[in-house]
Amino acid sequence: MGLTGRDLYLVSPELALAALALAVVLLDLVVRRRGAVSALAVVGLAAPLALSAALWGEAHAAEGGALSAFNGALVVDKFALYFKLLIVGALALVLLASRGALSGYRRETEFIGLVMLSSTGLMLLGAAADLLTLYVALELASLPVVALAAFAVGRERSVEAGMKYLVLSAIASAMLLMGFAYLYGASGTVRVLSPDGSAPTIAQMLAGGASADIPFGGYALMIGVLLTIAGFGFKLSVVPFQMWTPDVYEGAPTPVGAFLSVASKAAGFAVLLRVLYAALGAEAMSADWTLLLAILAVVTMSVGNLVAIAQSNVKRLLGYSAIAQAGYVLIGVAAFAARSQDGGGASLGAGSVLFYLAGYAAMNLAAFFVVIVVTERTGDERIEGLAGLGRRSPWLAGVLAFALLSLTGIPPTAGFMGKLFLFQAAINADLTWLAVAGAVNSVVSAYYYVNIIKTMYLREHDAEGDGGAARIPVSAAAGAALALTGAATLALGVWPGPLFDAARAAAEGLL
């Protein structure tokens, strides 16, 4: 089987995005007006969005709900498409909101190109059907981020962030590769998914060969699984692989943090769910999985929340908050693992993860965008720098306050509904203790999230002189991004049904 037009159509969202990335970088050489190029970049994202939406229809109509491309190396199902839509949507919003923040850099368009290439890699991650494709996609997603983190070359901390990301990302990749090697050694194949049945998957090869007496079905398998989780744990900022997160969020330009916290994390969870279930879930090892994931969830939430309380830099705080939020999502993953043998329970667990990731994208981007707009103007990244924002810029403060309430999990917000679904999945999987741990962690997080709200509304700004106490201007593009994310946070809190149905449908594609 050679390459056919059909294959190209099935990966057209990724191709369109990659082409757009190259076009942006090339156009910059000819077109003098940068504004025009970056506007084109945002508008151009309509193409991958539309193509993904069209493919959703095809996947819906396809037998088994999935299509294979490139001889089975990639799979196009609702699960992959859900993440493609989420990643491109988040990318568009990040680009919209960071117009102003980026215009200070000489290589603004290269920034856009790099973010787009990284997103291409993230989209492929969700679609990868074998471990090798998965690894290549992961590297495509990670390498541009190194350059992005170090993008503010004049700032020492930005360069340090890039360096840190490079080194730790390399270590994580090495662990992942080692894990993959063990998985291959134990099963004899690298195929994760095979919707057309053309080649046996890891799960099929392992069936019957696993031993019930040894955790995870065998020592080689156990080492492979642990190394794989460690590798993904880096991407997801799961404790104890979270060290890089606050440093990179603080050092890198703020839009990079926004992009990493939402798009990169979403794709990381996509792969985790995929590999967990498709490659390994069919084995009777869900108890081992569940316990491991549940412990990781509790530790991640608790460490993220407790350390966040002590932060005084708002970007660093958002970094720790991102760690804690990853912990909440892991609750859903654990619930999924616990119920992996029962269709309804598994789709509830995975569906709650998918819903939460979308809601998290809306609320976390809203919070990040306010921080981008404010710090771009004031250059003050301390939480104290937000003092008096409620008076200076009521709309900005309102959006940030609402986003923070949502991150805490107070209704009527996306964060509340997301947690409702996650905890429901956990209790359904007999993990009530995990749901209670999550709920108690939300209480802890209320302290530092509300602290920011308090600073905005109850403190007066102390800095004299330029810009400190003045109203903060918001560009039309950033305003649109703020309005969209804020409205989405509210809408998902009040009317979560349609997205949850979509998430559930996508999750069923996983099974």
Add this chain to the structure above:
Amino acid sequence: MLSAVVFLPAAGALLVALAGRSAVAARLIALAAVLAELGLTAALFIAFDRGAEGYQFVERAEWVPALGMQYLLGVDGVSAPLVLLNGILGVAAVLVSWRIETRTREYFVWLLLLQTAVMGVFLSLDLVLFFIFWELELAPMYFLISIWGTGRREYSAMKFLIYTFLGSAFMFAAILALYLSFPGAERTFDMTVLAEHDLTALILPASLVFSGFLIAFAVKLPIFPLHTWLPDAHTDAPTAVSVMLAGVLLKMGGYGLIRINAGLFPDELRAAAPFLAALAVINVLYGAFIVLRQSDLKRLVAYSSVSHMGFVVLGLASLGATGASLTGVGLSGAAMQLFTHGVITGLLFVVVGLIYERAHTRHIPDLGGLMRRMPLIGAAFVLAGLASLGLPSTGGFVAELLVFLGTFDVYPWATGLAAFGVVLVAGYILWTAQRTLFGPQRPRWDAIEDAGAVDAAAMGVLLVPIFAVGLYPRLLTDVFEMGLAPIAARF
């Protein structure tokens, strides 16, 4: 009808927010909104069919069908008086806020949103909707206390937030466990359906689910030892917020105990009854003894609330006690106490707020001889104190009598101790009224002024129901008993 009751204050809040910068406009819109809301709740109370058991004016719509969540509102005999109470207190709260000058617009937005949240709690019959309204009240309360409060307001606001939020974490888990205990198609958050289900075999032990709800409601009511947020929040809150807090927010806890702990889990309540009775007595006495040590007027009223809420718990416990000859009487008393305490303590907080606003001190030894300068406020203080004592012809008498009647033959000791506590508190309040109002006139207070027309209206709004209920208790008891009958029948 019920959606209008719930969301009318929120619509008022929206209008206030859009009305421009004028403080006068904000006040007038807020007043119009709460008056309209009072009209609506009164209409609802009158239109409520006293002859029919079960829920009335039910509004049901699909919300998230995949997860069994519904938009489900309904009113029965338990909630109807509390809805009216919220309507009354809303008016009083806006009137006592008339002289708020800082950030007036924001203030009324939060106050009106608070009223919507409380209405939603009383009228929701779907557990998730109930929970959402329950949590919705956090943000308005936090801002109202921390921005417009006094003293250590930020600390108190945060303490309130963390306590309530922690309590609701347990309720959240309990709600989900309740939902997931049934196979696919039977899963529901609908309280009316759940009340008919057999809730003994849940995925968690039923006593754990019961405790999850109990913790959340005990924080709110509050029940010792989860009460410590309340005196702080009360002391540092602005007057109107104290009124709302004592008047309706605590009642959310009592309402939850009756509706969910008693309504859904009779067996667990029966098992927990002795424990609850003991807690109730501790609540009453502990609150009473602390009251005796207070020199701050507002803290005094706050702790008297802790003491009085012990009665609600005692009435509830009597329901679960075996061998009660007057099944349900204690529960009726508990429900009545929710209403009468709401108006009486609301009035006490109004009076204390008015005194503080004029004298700029709440330190009792500093005050004295105020009656001659402020006869209206003084008279209201005395009347509220008497009602709090349970003087016949006031609402307080009816409620306490019913609780005593219901509990005496099952918990004679507890009842006796609680009666002692209540006399202690009320006597102390009256003595305090005497010390601040009468006695030698002090030159320091020569220029102090009495209540204006707006303040008088605020006090009047609360005095009317105190005496109306006292003189004609059937106004409420009929309604309450009808709502409570199906709950009591299961014991």
